[in-house]
Amino acid sequence: MSGPSTIPSSAVALPRSVEGPASGDEALPGGTRAHARPPGEPRRIGYLYLLPAFVVFTAFVLVPLGHSFWLSLWEWDGITPATWVGFDNYADVVSDPALRRAFGHALVLIGFYALAPVAIGLLLAGLLARVQVRGLAFFRTILFLPQVIAMVVVAVMWRMIYDPRNGALNELLRSVGLGSLAQSWLGDFDRALPSVGLIGTWVMYGLAMVLLTAGVQKIPPSLFDAARVDGAGIVREFFAVTLPALRAEIAVALTLTTIAALRNFDLVYITTKGGPGDATSVPAFQVYSRAFESGQVGSASAIGLTLTVIIFAFSFAINRIAERGGSR
Amino acid sequence: MRWHVSSATIALALATLAAGCGSPGGDSADTAEQADQDAAKTVSKPDVAAAGDVTLTVWDQEVRGGQAKQIKQLNEAFQQEYPNVTIKRVAKSREDLDKTLKLAVSGDRAPDVVQANQGRPVMGTLVKGGLLTPLDPYAEAYGWGDRYSSLLLDLNKFSSDGSEFGSGNLYGLSQVGEIVGVFYNKTKVSEPPATLDEFEQSLAEAKQEDDIPIQFGNLDKWPGIHEYETVLGQTASKQQVRDFVFARDGASFDTPEFEAAAEKLSGWADEGYFTPDFNGTGYDPAWQQFAKGEGRYLIAGTWLTADLAEQMGEDVGFMLMPGSEAGAEPVALGGEGLPFAVTSESEHPDVAAAYIDFITNGEAATVLAETGNLPAMPVDESAIPDGLPSEVFAAWGTLSEADGLIPYLDYATPTFYDEISASVQELLAGKRDPAEFTSGVQAAYGKFVEAQ
Numbered sequence: 211m212s213g214p215s216t217i218p219s220s221a222v223a224l225p226r227s228v229e230g231p232a233s234g235d236e237a238l239p240g241g242t243r244a245h246a247r248p249p250g251e252p253r254r255i256g257y258l259y260l261l262p263a264f265v266v267f268t269a270f271v272l273v274p275l276g277h278s279f280w281l282s283l284w285e286w287d288g289i290t291p292a293t294w295v296g297f298d299n300y301a302d303v304v305s306d307p308a309l310r311r312a313f314g315h316a317l318v319l320i321g322f323y324a325l326a327p328v329a330i331g332l333l334l335a336g337l338l339a340r341v342q343v344r345g346l347a348f349f350r351t352i353l354f355l356p357q358v359i360a361m362v363v364v365a366v367m368w369r370m371i372y373d374p375r376n377g378a379l380n381e382l383l384r385s386v387g388l389g390s391l392a393q394s395w396l397g398d399f400d401r402a403l404p405s406v407g408l409i410g411t412w413v414m415y416g417l418a419m420v421l422l423t424a425g426v427q428k429i430p431p432s433l434f435d436a437a438r439v440d441g442a443g444i445v446r447e448f449f450a451v452t453l454p455a456l457r458a459e460i461a462v463a464l465t466l467t468t469i470a471a472l473r474n475f476d477l478v479y480i481t482t483k484g485g486p487g488d489a490t491s492v493p494a495f496q497v498y499s500r501a502f503e504s505g506q507v508g509s510a511s512a513i514g515l516t517l518t519v520i521i522f523a524f525s526f527a528i529n530r531i532a533e534r535g536g537s538r
Numbered sequence: 539m540r541w542h543v544s545s546a547t548i549a550l551a552l553a554t555l556a557a558g559c560g561s562p563g564g565d566s567a568d569t570a571e572q573a574d575q576d577a578a579k580t581v582s583k584p585d586v587a588a589a590g591d592v593t594l595t596v597w598d599q600e601v602r603g604g605q606a607k608q609i610k611q612l613n614e615a616f617q618q619e620y621p622n623v624t625i626k627r628v629a630k631s632r633e634d635l636d637k638t639l640k641l642a643v644s645g646d647r648a649p650d651v652v653q654a655n656q657g658r659p660v661m662g663t664l665v666k667g668g669l670l671t672p673l674d675p676y677a678e679a680y681g682w683g684d685r686y687s688s689l690l691l692d693l694n695k696f697s698s699d700g701s702e703f704g705s706g707n708l709y710g711l712s713q714v715g716e717i718v719g720v721f722y723n724k725t726k727v728s729e730p731p732a733t734l735d736e737f738e739q740s741l742a743e744a745k746q747e748d749d750i751p752i753q754f755g756n757l758d759k760w761p762g763i764h765e766y767e768t769v770l771g772q773t774a775s776k777q778q779v780r781d782f783v784f785a786r787d788g789a790s791f792d793t794p795e796f797e798a799a800a801e802k803l804s805g806w807a808d809e810g811y812f813t814p815d816f817n818g819t820g821y822d823p824a825w826q827q828f829a830k831g832e833g834r835y836l837i838a839g840t841w842l843t844a845d846l847a848e849q850m851g852e853d854v855g856f857m858l859m860p861g862s863e864a865g866a867e868p869v870a871l872g873g874e875g876l877p878f879a880v881t882s883e884s885e886h887p888d889v890a891a892a893y894i895d896f897i898t899n900g901e902a903a904t905v906l907a908e909t910g911n912l913p914a915m916p917v918d919e920s921a922i923p924d925g926l927p928s929e930v931f932a933a934w935g936t937l938s939e940a941d942g943l944i945p946y947l948d949y950a951t952p953t954f955y956d957e958i959s960a961s962v963q964e965l966l967a968g969k970r971d972p973a974e975f976t977s978g979v980q981a982a983y984g985k986f987v988e989a990q
Binding site for chain 2 (some may be wrong): 369
C-alpha cells in the first residue's frame, strides 16, 4: 500500500505554477486576449446552443436531484402524508451510529476499490515500461476481464468462491496444506468487510491497469533513455519518469474507482446483505433498504444526497490535486 | 477548472422549486372513517354474471413451479365460469412486486386485485394510505371465517388507520400455508424426538458421531429468524409471541421466555450443533448439503418440501419442533402466502371479491394440493399427495386445529427485519449474550411503539 500513498505527496512536491485560468489560455500572450472580443457569435447567443443539452440535463438530473432534496426534508413512508422534519434526516446521518458505521465502511472500501487497484496498476505499468512483453494485448485483455463481467455475476461467483465448505478459496488453501487459514470469509464479523473489499480490488485493478499502461506507452522513450543515461535504477526511473507522467491517468483511475467504492451496492447486496450484523453495511445499501424495504424515504434521500456530496468532494479533491501538480 | 457556484446553486434551487410542490404523500384525507363504514356494510354474494363486461387486473407473484400452475388453472376456470370477466394478469417476482406495489396502487390506474404482503411494511402502509378495501362484508357473505383458522385471518387484519395489526378489518385472503418445521433424515433418526430434551439429546449424539446436527446457513441473514423463532415457540407461549408481533399493549421482547430461547440457541451454536461457519454459509448450500444426506436435521420452511422430496425420496421426514413435554399442544412458526387484496381504486370490488373467493374455496384447495402447494384452507383428503407432502399436510392440519401457528417476528415493525436478523447473527457469533440480545432488540422495538 506504500505506492498509492505517495501519489498525492509526490504530486504536490512537484513545482507548481501560480493558479491560472484554463490551460488553453496559457498558450497566448497574457493581456492581449482578455480585451479582445471572442470570435464567433456573441456570448448570449452562444448559450442558446447549450439549451437542448441543458433541458435534458435538467429533466433527468437536476429535477430528480432537487426532488430527492425535497423528500429528504420529510419523514415519509412512501404513501401516507409525510411529516416535515427539516434537516433531522441529515442530523441522523451524523448522529446515528449505525449510519456512521456504514459511511466508515465505505471509506474502508476506498482502500480496496481505489488505492489497491491503482497501486497494482502502477506496479504493472512500471514493469511494462521497462520490459517488452510479447502478446501484451492478450494479457491486457485477460487482466481486464473482471471489469467486463456484470457486477451481479461477479458477486454471485465470489459468494461461491468464499463458501466456507465447498468454496474454491478454502479448497485451494486446504489442498496446499494451508487448511488452518481456511475460514468463514463472509461470515466473520472482522473479515467480512475486507473480503467484500477484495472482490472490489479484483474487479477494479483491470481498469486501473489498462488506463495506466496506456499512459506509459505515451511517454517518449527518450525520457527513459535519459534517465538511464543518468544512472537511474528501476525504482528511481519509476518515481522520476513514469509516476509524474502518469498523473492524469492516475487521477482518472482514482476518480472512477473511488466513485465505484462509495456507491458500492450490488456486491454487498448479493454477498452479505450488509451482514453479519451490520459489518458490511454501506450507505448505498442503506438507501435501498430504507427506501424500498422499510419505508423511510426521507432518510434514504438524505443518505443518498450525503453520499452524492461526499463523492463530489472526493472526485473534486482528486482532480484538484492532480491538476495543481500538473500545471507546470 | 472554475466552478460557477452561483449558477449551479440557482439551477438546483430551480429544480427544487419545480419538483417540490406540496408535501409528499398528498393531503391527509380521512380515509380511515370511510374504511370503517365500508367494513360495517352488509352485502349479499355478488352476482358476477350480471356485472357486464369486466376486465379485472390482478398483480400476483405466483411465478414459480406449482404456484404458477395453480393460478393459471384457477384464472382459466374463473373466466370459463364467468365469460363476461377477463382477467388481466400481471405476474411479478416477489421482490419486484414488493418494490413496485406501493407506486402502482397509489397511482391513477391501480390494479383491482393485488398480493400485498402481510405486516406493517406493506399491507399496513397501504391500509394507512386508504388504498385497500376492507373485505369484511364479503367475508360475511361468503363465510370466509369458517375457511381459515383465526390466526390466518388475523394476519391479514388491520385497524382502519393502519395502526393496529392483527385485529380490525380484514384486508385480504391467502391461498397457501407454510410452516417452519424440522426436516429430519430418516436413515439417522428412526424415531422422531417427542420432547425438546430428546431433540437436544439427538443433537448431542449426532455431534459425537461427527455428523452435523442441524444444517444451517445464515449468510442471507433471514434464516436465523426461523431458527430463533422455532425455539421461541417452545419457550414462550404462543399468545406472548403473537402479542409481540401485533404490538399489543405491554408486549415486550425483553422477557425471560424470549431470553431463554436465545440462551438455548446460542448454547447450540457454542456446542457446535450447527453447520460450521454457518454465518458465512448460504441458505441454499446448507439445505442442499442436507439433501445430499449430510446432517440430521434441517429447520426450514415447507417451501423446500418438493425439492427435498425429489432429492431424498423416502429418506426425509417432517415434524414440528417438539415442546418441552411430550404431547404438548404444537406451536410452530408459520403463516400463509401473500394475501390477495382489493384496491380502493378498483371499479369492480364485487367481482374482485368474487375472484378472491373463487381462488380460495374448496375446489381451489384441491387444485392447490394437486399442483404441489399446501392449501391454507381445509382440503379434501383424496387430494393429498403421498410421501413427504402428506407429513406436511398432516402437520398443517394439527397446527390449524390447535391454532398453534405463531407469526413471523419481522412483521412487527417496518424496520424489524433488519434489527432481528442482524441481532441473531450477532447472538450466534457470540457478539452479544442472550440478555444483551433481548434488551437490544427491545430497545429498537420500543422506539417504534413510542412513535405509534
